[in-house]
Amino acid sequence: MMASKLTRGFIYLAAAITFGSLFYVVGFILIKGIPYLNLDMFAWKYTTDNVSLMPSLITTLIVVGMTLVIATPIGVFTGFYLVEYAKKGNKVVGIVRIATDTLAAVPSIVYGLFGMLFFVTFLNFQYSVLAGVLTSVIMVLPLIIRSTEEALLAVNDSLREASFALGAGKLRTIFRVILPVSMPGILSGVILASGRVVGETAALLYTLGSSTNLPDSLFSSGRTLALHMYVLSSEGMHVNESYATGVILIVVVLMINGLSTFLSNRLTKGTK
Amino acid sequence: MTITKLSKLTLTMGVGLTLAACGADSGSTDSSKDAGGFDASQTINVISREDGSGTRGAFTEITGVLVKDGDNETDNTYSAATIQNSTSGVMTTVAGDPTSIGYISLGSLDDSVKAVNIEGIEATAETVQDNSYAIARPFNLAHNGELSEVAQDFWSYIMSAEGQEIVVGEGYVEAVTDAPAYEATDGMSGKISVVGSTSVTPVMEVLVEGYTALNPDVTIDVTSNGSSAGMTAAMDGSADIGMASRELKDEELEVLTAEPIAIDGIAVIVNTENSIEDLTMEQVKQIFTGEVTTWDEIAK
Amino acid sequence: MKTKKLDGFMKGVFFVSALTSVLAIILICIFIFAGGVPFILDYGLSEFLFGQKWSPSNTPASFGILPMIMGSLAVTFGAIIVGVPIGILTSIFMAEFCPVWLHKILKPAVNLMAAIPSIVYGFFALQAIVPIMRQFVGGTGMNMLTAIILLGIMILPTIIGLSESSIRAVPRSYYTGSMALGATHERSVMRVVVPAAKSGIVSSVILGIGRAIGETMAVVLIAGNQPIMPESLTLGVRTLTTNIVLEMAYASGEHREALIATAVVLFVFILIINGTFLIIKKKGAK
Numbered sequence: 059m060m061a062s063k064l065t066r067g068f069i070y071l072a073a074a075i076t077f078g079s080l081f082y083v084v085g086f087i088l089i090k091g092i093p094y095l096n097l098d099m100f101a102w103k104y105t106t107d108n109v110s111l112m113p114s115l116i117t118t119l120i121v122v123g124m125t126l127v128i129a130t131p132i133g134v135f136t137g138f139y140l141v142e143y144a145k146k147g148n149k150v151v152g153i154v155r156i157a158t159d160t161l162a163a164v165p166s167i168v169y170g171l172f173g174m175l176f177f178v179t180f181l182n183f184q185y186s187v188l189a190g191v192l193t194s195v196i197m198v199l200p201l202i203i204r205s206t207e208e209a210l211l212a213v214n215d216s217l218r219e220a221s222f223a224l225g226a227g228k229l230r231t232i233f234r235v236i237l238p239v240s241m242p243g244i245l246s247g248v249i250l251a252s253g254r255v256v257g258e259t260a261a262l263l264y265t266l267g268s269s270t271n272l273p274d275s276l277f278s279s280g281r282t283l284a285l286h287m288y289v290l291s292s293e294g295m296h297v298n299e300s301y302a303t304g305v306i307l308i309v310v311v312l313m314i315n316g317l318s319t320f321l322s323n324r325l326t327k328g329t330k
Numbered sequence: 331m332t333i334t335k336l337s338k339l340t341l342t343m344g345v346g347l348t349l350a351a352c353g354a355d356s357g358s359t360d361s362s363k364d365a366g367g368f369d370a371s372q373t374i375n376v377i378s379r380e381d382g383s384g385t386r387g388a389f390t391e392i393t394g395v396l397v398k399d400g401d402n403e404t405d406n407t408y409s410a411a412t413i414q415n416s417t418s419g420v421m422t423t424v425a426g427d428p429t430s431i432g433y434i435s436l437g438s439l440d441d442s443v444k445a446v447n448i449e450g451i452e453a454t455a456e457t458v459q460d461n462s463y464a465i466a467r468p469f470n471l472a473h474n475g476e477l478s479e480v481a482q483d484f485w486s487y488i489m490s491a492e493g494q495e496i497v498v499g500e501g502y503v504e505a506v507t508d509a510p511a512y513e514a515t516d517g518m519s520g521k522i523s524v525v526g527s528t529s530v531t532p533v534m535e536v537l538v539e540g541y542t543a544l545n546p547d548v549t550i551d552v553t554s555n556g557s558s559a560g561m562t563a564a565m566d567g568s569a570d571i572g573m574a575s576r577e578l579k580d581e582e583l584e585v586l587t588a589e590p591i592a593i594d595g596i597a598v599i600v601n602t603e604n605s606i607e608d609l610t611m612e613q614v615k616q617i618f619t620g621e622v623t624t625w626d627e628i629a630k
Numbered sequence: 631m632k633t634k635k636l637d638g639f640m641k642g643v644f645f646v647s648a649l650t651s652v653l654a655i656i657l658i659c660i661f662i663f664a665g666g667v668p669f670i671l672d673y674g675l676s677e678f679l680f681g682q683k684w685s686p687s688n689t690p691a692s693f694g695i696l697p698m699i700m701g702s703l704a705v706t707f708g709a710i711i712v713g714v715p716i717g718i719l720t721s722i723f724m725a726e727f728c729p730v731w732l733h734k735i736l737k738p739a740v741n742l743m744a745a746i747p748s749i750v751y752g753f754f755a756l757q758a759i760v761p762i763m764r765q766f767v768g769g770t771g772m773n774m775l776t777a778i779i780l781l782g783i784m785i786l787p788t789i790i791g792l793s794e795s796s797i798r799a800v801p802r803s804y805y806t807g808s809m810a811l812g813a814t815h816e817r818s819v820m821r822v823v824v825p826a827a828k829s830g831i832v833s834s835v836i837l838g839i840g841r842a843i844g845e846t847m848a849v850v851l852i853a854g855n856q857p858i859m860p861e862s863l864t865l866g867v868r869t870l871t872t873n874i875v876l877e878m879a880y881a882s883g884e885h886r887e888a889l890i891a892t893a894v895v896l897f898v899f900i901l902i903i904n905g906t907f908l909i910i911k912k913k914g915a916k
Contacts (some may be wrong), residue, residue: 062816072719079783081732083754090757135647143641150648156908157652162903163837164897165844167871168662171878171893183567183633185525185553185833197653199747203651229637248769250745257747260846260875267525268550270535276765277522279553284747288847289554297418304750311745375770380684380855380876382885394685403689412866413855414772415876426761427770528879554877558886579882 071309084308091305094298106268109290109299111306113272117280118310120273121187122252123267125194130248133199137206142232162200166260169197185267185279193265194258198251205247209240224273242321247316256310259284283307343507348418352394370542371626374617376411377423377432383415384557384575390598394416394615398485416528427623431617433465435529435575436595437501441464445597447608456594458503464611465598468590469530470503470574474566475587480492480520481570487512487541488591496540500533502592512544519547526576528558528572534573561586658898659835666891669884686885687876693888695873695895696858698903702843702869702899704852704860705777709842712782714835717789721834724790725797726819744787752848754782760852767864772854774867779850784839792837797823831911835909842875843899846871869895 122207136154144151153217183189213236221231237244267279268289281289283303290300350472374591379386380550390405397404398517403488412430415422420432426441434444439445445453479487487493490512494504505547524534531554557574564572565585578588598614600606606628616622644840651858670678673693681694724736761780764771800823824831855876871892874889874896881889 062814065816065820066727069719073723073728073736073829076720076743076786077739079786080739082758083746083751083783084742086754086758097650131651132647135644136651139641139644139648143644148784150645153652155649156832157655159908160655160901160904161658161902161909163844164658164842165846165871165900167844167846167874168897168900169666170895171657171874172661175665175890180661182568184824185555196651196658199651201652203735220886227634227637229640250741253745257745257749259747259749260871263555263875264878267551267553269553269556271549271551274549279551286748287753288891291769297422300753302751307747307828311747315741315745316739319741321745328817373769377770380702381684382877382879382881387687390687401689405685405687410856410865411742412772413857413868413876415850415879419851422756423770423772427764429635429669430770558882559879623911 070263073190074085087301087304087308091303092302094302096303099302100136107186108134110281111286111303113270113301114283114286114303114304116272117187118256118267118282118284120280121190121194122255124187124200125255126248128191129195129202129251131196132195133202133251134206134244136199136203137210138232139156140203140207141210142236144230158200158203160307161196162204164197165187170264171262172198173261178265184277185265185269186277187266187273187280188276190266190280190282192196192199193261194255197261198254201251202247205250206240206244209243209247211237212243213239215308227282233260242323243319249314249321253311253314253318256282256314257284258282259288263288283310300327332526337588342496360377367527372429372621373622374625375427375430376408376620377420377430378407378411378413378618379420379433380415380560381405382556384467385417385435385529385596387576388470389465391468391620392465392596393611395618404444406619408618410620411618418613423601424601428601431598431600433596434599436466436597438529439501439599441556441598442602443599444602445599446606448598448614450608450612453595453597455498455595457503458593463595465596466503466593467576467596469502469527469533469552469592469594470576470578470588470590472572472574472578472582472586472588473562473570473586476524476562477565477571478520480518481522483545484522484541484548484550485571487544488511488537489589493537494539494590496536497533497592500536502533502594505592506589514544517547518545520569521549521551523551523553524571524573525555525563525569525570527575528554528592529575530591540629643764651890661832662893663840663899666887666894669788669887669891670894673888673891678888682859684873686888691886692885693891695892696869697857698870698873698892699861699895700869701774701867702852702871702896703772704783705849705869706839706842707856708774708863709781709785710835710839711841712778713785713789713838715805716782717786717834718793718836719830719832720786720788721793722824724794726815726823735806738788740790743790747847749846751780751784755848756851763815768853769864770866774853774860775865777849777853777864777867777869779864780852781842781845784848785841786844788841789834789838792834793827793831796827796834799830800826820885829913832910833907835902839902840903840907843869843903843911844871844896846875850875853878870899 099110100112104110104113140151140154173189177183177189178185217235218231221235262282262285268285269279270283273280283306287300287303298315331598373386379389385462395406413573414423414539417434418437420434423431451463453463489506491507491509492508494506497504510519531552534552538552542548557576561574561582563569613628622628642665661899678693680696681692682696683692683694684697685692687702759776760771763776804822804826805818850871850872853872855868855872856866857868870892873892878889
C-alpha cells in the first residue's frame with residue numbers, strides 16, 4: 059500500500075512540476091511584458107522611437123500565409139499518395155517516410171544555414187520573403203504530411219468501399235468522401251505548422267533577413283515577430299519592448315492553438 | 331475548484347519547485363557580501379564578445395589582448411570568459427552580476443552599468459574626439475563603386491552636416507568635421523538596401539528616418555546581420571551599402587570604397603555596485619587575459 | 631474516359647508532391663555537406679573533431695570543436711536526466727491518473743508548451759533562472775546547470791505527447807487483467823501498462839534528445855558560451871548549435887566554412903539519432 063502511495067505521489071509531483079513550469083514561463087513573460095504594451099507599438103511604421111511591432115506582425119502573417127499556401131497542397135497530396143495510392147510495401151513509400159521523419163528532426167539552425175546557402179546565395183534570392191517562405195515550407199512539410207496521413211488512416215475503409223460501390227472514381231472518392239471526413243485532423247496539422255513558423259527564429263534569421271520595413275515584394279527582406287524579439291534584444295536598447303513582443307507572441311501562439319483545438323472539436327462533431 | 335484557484339496553486343508550486351531545484355545544487359560560493367558593500371575578494375567574471383565580432387576585434391587589438399608576433403596573431407582572451415554575441419547580452423550580464431566586467435560600444439552605454447575610466451580618462455564623446463580616450467574604432471560604410479543615384483544621395487546625406495549631427499546625437503563622434511550642408515534633390519525615389527554590422531544598425535536606422543523624412547519616396551531596407559556579411563553583400567552587389575564596425579580587410583578594400591561615418595569608443599563596463607573607478611590599459615589586459623582573477627588584486 | 635485521364639494526371643501530381651520532401655532532404659544534405667566537408671578535409675578531420683582549441687581570430691587559426699561536441703553531449707545528457715523522469719511520469723498522470731475534465735485543460739496546456747517559441751523560453755531563463763543561479767551557484771549564473779534545467783523543461787512536451795499516446799494505445803485488457811488479479815491501480819499501471827508501451831516511450835525520449843541537441847536560440851542566451859571543455863555544472867558551456875549562431879554573423883572566409891562544418895557534425899548527430907529512432911519504431915511495429 060505504501061509503495062502505491064509513493065508511486066502516486068511521484069506521478070502527481072511530476073505533473074505539478076511540468077504544469078508549474080509552464081505557468082511560470084507564461085506568467086513571468088505576461089507579468090513582465092504587459093505593462094510595456096502601449097499603442098505606440100502598434101503604429102504602422104517602425105521608427106526607433108516607437109519600436110512598433112506592427113510591420114513584423116504583418117510580415118509574420120504574410121510569411122505564415124504564403125508558407126501554408128505552398129506547403130498545404132504539397133503536404134496533403136503527399137498524404138493522399140502515401141495512404142490512398144501507394145501499394146503496401148511500396149519502396150517509394152518507405153523512402154518518403156524516412157525523408158519525412160528526417161526532415162522533422164533537422165534542427166532549425168541547419169534549416170537556416172541550408173536556406174542561406176541554397177535560396178539566398180545559390181539561387182540568388184537575397185535575404186527575402188521568398189527565401190524565408192521556401193525554407194519554412196520545407197520545415198513544416200513533415201508536420202502536414204504526418205497529420206494528413208494519420209487523418210486519412212483513421213477514415214473507416216467501409217466509407218471508401220461504399221463510395222466505390224456507388225460508382226464513384228478514386229479521385230471523386232478522395233475529394234468528396236474522404237477529405238471532408240479527415241478535414242479536422244488535416245486542419246489541426248496545418249494550424250500547428252503555422253505555429254511552428256510563428257515561433258521560428260534561427261531558420262529565418264539567415265533567410266528572411268531583419269529589415270524593419272514592411273516587405274513590398276517577394277524579394278524584399280522583412281522580420282517576423284520572433285525575429286523582431288531577437289533583434290530588439292541584440293541591439294540592447296529595447297529590452298522592455300522585447301518582453302512586450304514576447305507577450306504578443308504568446309498570445310498569437312495561444313490563439314493558434316485554441317483555434318486548432320476548437321476547429322478539430324467542432325468538425326469532429328459535425329461529421330458524426 | 332475553479333481554474334484560477336488551480337492555476338494559482340500551480341504557479342506557487344512552480345516557483346517553489348524552481349527555487350528548491352536550484353537551492354539543492356547550491357552550496358559552492360555563497361558570497362559573504364554585506365548589504366550595499368562590494369566584496370573585492372570575489373572572482374572577476376569576464377564577459378567578452380564572440381570571435382569575429384568587430385567590437386572584440388578592435389578591443390583585443392587596442393588593449394593588447396591580441397598578441398602579434400610576426401605573421402602570427404593570438405587572441406589571448408581568458409578561456410573562462412562568458413561569451414555574449416550582442417551588446418545587450420554583455421550589458422544585461424554585467425548589470426545583473428556585481429563581479430563582472432565587459433566592454434560595449436560607447437553609443438549603447440546607459441545607466442544600468444558603469445563605465446570605468448581608462449588611464450584616468452573618462453569615456454565620453456569628447457575624449458574619443460580628441461583621441462585622449464584610447465579604445466576607439468571607426469564605423470565604416472562601403473560600396474562597390476557602382477552607387478545608384480539615390481544611394482549616392484543617401485550617402486552624401488550621411489556625410490553632410492545634417493547626417494553627422496544625427497551621429498553625434500546618438501552618442502557617437504562624427505567622422506567628418508565641417509561637413510557641408512545637405513541639399514535635397516527634388517524627386518528622389520527608389521530603393522536602397524543597407525546590410526551589415528549590428529553595432530552600426532541603431533545609428534543607421536536613425537539616419538534612414540532623417541533621410542526619408544526629407545525624401546519620402548525613397549525606401550531603405552536595413553538588414554542587421556554582421557560586418558562581414560555586410561561587406562560580402564556590398565562586394566557582390568546584393569546590397570547597395572554595407573556597414574562594418576571594424577576596419578576593412580585588404581581583400582575587401584580591393585573591391586570596395588569605404589568611408590568612416592562615425593568614431594565609436596569602446597567602454598569598459600562594470601556593475602554599478604563595483605567600487606572600481608579607474609583601470610590602466612595594463613590592468614584591462616590582465617583582466618581580459620585571465621592573469622588577474624579577483625578584484626582586490628586590482629584595488630590593492 | 632475523361633475522368634480516367636484526370637485520375638491518372640492527379641495520381642502523377644500526388645506522386646510528385648510525395649517526392650518533394652525526398653528532394654528537400656537530398657538538397658539539404660548536398661548543400662550542407664558541400665559547404666562544410668571541403669573545409670573538414672582541408673583542415674584535417676581528426677584535428678577538427680578532436681581539437682580542443684577554438685580560436686578563429688588567431689593567425690594561424692585553430693578550429694577544434696571537441697569542446698562544443700562535449701558541450702552538446704553534456705547538456706543533452708543533463709536535460710535527459712532532468713526531463714525524462716518528469717516527462718514520463720507526467721504522461722502516466724495524463725493517461726491514467728487524470729480526471730477527464732482536467733485532461734481537457736492539460737492536453738492543450740502541453741500543446742501550448744510545445745508551441746511556445748524558443749526565443750521566449752530563452753528570455754524567460756535569462757531573466758528568471760539566471761539570477762537565481764547567480765545567487766546560489768555564484769558566477770554569472772550562466773552555466774551548464776542553467777542550460778540543463780531549461781532544456782529539461784523544453785523537451786517535456788515532446789516526451790509527454792508521444793509517451794501519453796503510446797500508453798493510451800496499450801490494449802485495455804492488460805489493465806483490467808492485472809486489476810482482476812488483485813493488483814492496485816498504481817501497480818497495474820506501472821508494472822503492466824507502462825512496460826507494454828515501452829517502445830513508444832523510448833521513441834519519445836529519442837525525439838527529446840533530438841530536440842535538446844538541436845536547440846539554439848534559447849541556449850545561446852544562457853549557457854555562457856565559453857569554448858572550453860565542460861568540466862563542471864557551474865561553469866559555462868558552448869554547444870554545436872550555439873557555436874554556429876554566435877559567430878555566423880561576423881564570420882568570413884575560413885571561419886565561416888568552419889561554422890558550416892560545425893553544422894555538418896550537428897547534422898550527422900541528428901541523422902544518427904533519427905536512425906536509431908526509426909529502427910526502434912520499426913521494431914516496435916513488428
